[in-house]
């Protein structure tokens with residue numbers, strides 16, 4: 001095995017749109033096992049996620065910012081290279097959180113062995129954070145009733161594409177919003193939405209008004225900004241707004257808001273709830289059981305945008321903010 005490995009460091013807080021300047025790739029010594037409970041893993045699949053943009057800033061948030069001068073970290077699927085004196089065997093697939101690096105040494109307790117009967121990348125989406133986010137957000141905070149009308153923004157993304165399908169499986173009429181006609185047709189034809197609206201089209205507001213003429217009962221919002229401003233015009237009485245993410249605002253130096261959203265809530269007597277999936281772990285066992293059952297039955301379509309190569313890691317992260325991905329954005333760091 002090589003003596004050196006590559007690691008991606010966070011070197012500069014971005015203001016406005018994040019660029020490559022925020023990061024640096026460094027070469028450093030391979031990590032070595034030191035304790036009895038240590039495991040050496042190689043990073044095979046890395047998750048890149050929009051929440052990481054929030055952690056690059058130092059403002060108030062629900063989680064601590066990344067420290068400048070430290071490696072980036074995130075959710076990974078890796079393979080055990082050396083299980084040391086632990087129960088993990090070389091070659092086993094594991095899930096955990098570690099630095100954006102080719103290899104890492106972690107205590108056995110920080111790793112979860114993956115079910116070999118499932119594709120390992122499912123731990124990064126449908127049976128991981130984004131699947132749980134879609135399920136818990138929609139069921140706990142959307143409180144869906146059959147035949148209600150659900151609108152999902154960033155509907156071609158990882159959370160959004162699952163929220164659309166879960167909504168359908170729960171008997172809702174689902175509408176998606178995404179950037180570009182191709183994504184919209186995919187949401188309609190592959191995910192089964194009633195209709196999808198391209199927020200980049202010049203007639204977006206009119207198309208939405210025509211398509212949502214019966215109103216919105218649940219709005220699963222991944223985006224915020226002008227997309228949300230438009231959806232809020234169409235709330236039905238007692239609608240629920242599930243505030244999952246606000247990606248349109250993450251890179252804005254000066255956030256803007258064009259509509260008086262509290263007035264929208266008042267007029268429709270609606271309820272808007274922000275939630276962070278990690279605070280609802282009591283929901284996970286039931287959610288995972290349901291997600292796994294739908295997935296195994298082929299009722300949930302899972303799309304992956306995999307970019308290959310350590311060198312593509314930073315660009316894959318940046319691509320989240322220009323809509324480069326359809327479904328879950330993943331970096332394949334090593335051969336599977």
Ligand SMILES: NC(=O)c1ccc[n+]([C@@H]2O[C@H](COP(=O)([O-])OP(=O)(O)OC[C@H]3O[C@@H](n4cnc5c(N)ncnc54)[C@H](OP(=O)(O)O)[C@@H]3O)[C@@H](O)[C@H]2O)c1
Pocket residue numbers: 049050051129130133154155156157158159160177178179180183222223225227243244245246247248249275276277278320321322323324325326327328329
């Ligand atoms: N609350 C929680 O616990 C929780 C957990 C996980 C994720 N989230 C949030 O859920 C949202 C989706 O996350 P994800 O992991 O599934 O990412 P994702 O949707 O797979 O990727 C991000 C997508 O957002 C869209 N987007 C980017 N910039 C935009 C802009 N300025 N305006 C409108 N759309 C924009 C792009 O799609 P288009 O091509 O359609 O523009 C892009 O593909 C994010 O806001 C994230 O922060 C929340």
